[in-house]
Amino acid sequence: MAKIKNIAIDYFIVPLKGNLVDALHGKHTNFELITATAELEDGRTGTGYTYTGGFGGAAIAVMLKKDLVPQLIGIEMQSPSEMNDYMNQHIHYVARGGIASFAISALDIAFWDIDLKTKNIPLKDAFETGVNKVRTYYGGIDLMYTEKELLENIERQLNLGHTAVKIKLGRQNENEDIERVKAVRSLIGKDALFMVDANMVWSVPQAIRMAERLEEYNIAWLEEPTNPDDYEGYARIGQTTVIPIAMGENLHTIYEHKLAMEIGRISCPIPDCSNVCGITGFMKVAKLAKDYSVKVHSHGMQELHANVLGALDNRGYVEFHSFPIYEYTINPLQVKEGYLDVSKDPGVGVNFDWHKLQIYRQ
Numbered sequence: 001m002a003k004i005k006n007i008a009i010d011y012f013i014v015p016l017k018g019n020l021v022d023a024l025h026g027k028h029t030n031f032e033l034i035t036a037t038a039e040l041e042d043g044r045t046g047t048g049y050t051y052t053g054g055f056g057g058a059a060i061a062v063m064l065k066k067d068l069v070p071q072l073i074g075i076e077m078q079s080p081s082e083m084n085d086y087m088n089q090h091i092h093y094v095a096r097g098g099i100a101s102f103a104i105s106a107l108d109i110a111f112w113d114i115d116l117k118t119k120n121i122p123l124k125d126a127f128e129t130g131v132n133k134v135r136t137y138y139g140g141i142d143l144m145y146t147e148k149e150l151l152e153n154i155e156r157q158l159n160l161g162h163t164a165v166k167i168k169l170g171r172q173n174e175n176e177d178i179e180r181v182k183a184v185r186s187l188i189g190k191d192a193l194f195m196v197d198a199n200m201v202w203s204v205p206q207a208i209r210m211a212e213r214l215e216e217y218n219i220a221w222l223e224e225p226t227n228p229d230d231y232e233g234y235a236r237i238g239q240t241t242v243i244p245i246a247m248g249e250n251l252h253t254i255y256e257h258k259l260a261m262e263i264g265r266i267s268c269p270i271p272d273c274s275n276v277c278g279i280t281g282f283m284k285v286a287k288l289a290k291d292y293s294v295k296v297h298s299h300g301m302q303e304l305h306a307n308v309l310g311a312l313d314n315r316g317y318v319e320f321h322s323f324p325i326y327e328y329t330i331n332p333l334q335v336k337e338g339y340l341d342v343s344k345d346p347g348v349g350v351n352f353d354w355h356k357l358q359i360y361r362q
Helices: 057-072 080-090 098-119 147-159 174-188 204-217 231-239 254-262 278-291 302-310 354-360
Strands: 004-022 026-040 045-052 133-139 164-168 193-197 245-247 296-298 315-321 339-341
Touching: 004 057, 004 098, 004 354, 026 057, 026 098, 045 057, 045 098, 057 080, 057 098, 080 098, 080 278, 098 278, 133 193, 133 302, 147 164, 147 174, 164 174, 174 193, 174 204, 204 231, 231 245, 231 254, 254 278, 278 296, 296 302, 302 315, 302 339
Parallel strands: 133 164, 133 315, 164 193, 296 315
Antiparallel strands: 004 026, 026 045, 133 339
């Protein structure tokens, strides 16, 4: 392998359209995109990235520029896994998880991109179990939509090719949550795939109470019903309902995911390559999920996760997230009868439209 010659870090703040509100974070007005493009001395290049919901992106960019990139320039690139270990060891003392995992994610994805392009294979074929399409669902940030707006938005998504949806819960009046679930179920039909997401705001007793009320609506999973650090609370919730319990987007290390499955007994792990130390971290979670005989799903960045899940034999569902990173790529994703095509191009399969992103560069 050649030595690393340069790594370019770019930071973008991209505005979001619409009244995108969830119960914990409030209104989302923009998302932050941080990209890392690595160049080797022999000319090979690869691009990775991470994103946030509007906060912390500048800190991630600084950690990349000040703490990680200087340590990588001039060293020989090894396998993505070895590079991931090197980066984690370098900043282990000051940052396990958190911002460090976001920063490492961007570089890890770039190293995977180089590695796969060198081997001339797409990500879906990394483990010889790849498929050409993966099941997706639309994940709306729609807590503050009126019921009429909520149903109109879901109808739009159905017309765009979605056959499965997830809505936000966590309104102050629990009855409003239930009425919205009832209305959506009536709209999409009794058998359509339908998930709900409380964004961590319920107490354990409230989550148990709400799960009981939700059971009659054929809910595929209840996501983040309470604080993700309360693994024992998750176990208690899961033991009292037939609805599968999901979480993972706020877990940034393999150790946290292990606790969620071992102690929390979750049945739907949902990691995100942007914050679990990249594709390498996601694959570790997928292996762990397989050990527990459950499927692994994904959160956000659907333009990459379609290809990641396409490589796995215990693949679940790709969330089609409301942060439209895919719109800033050369070939934006299209939903076809509830599925996403998996990239057949060598590399990770995400190629940014830099001209379109330029106006948002910080």
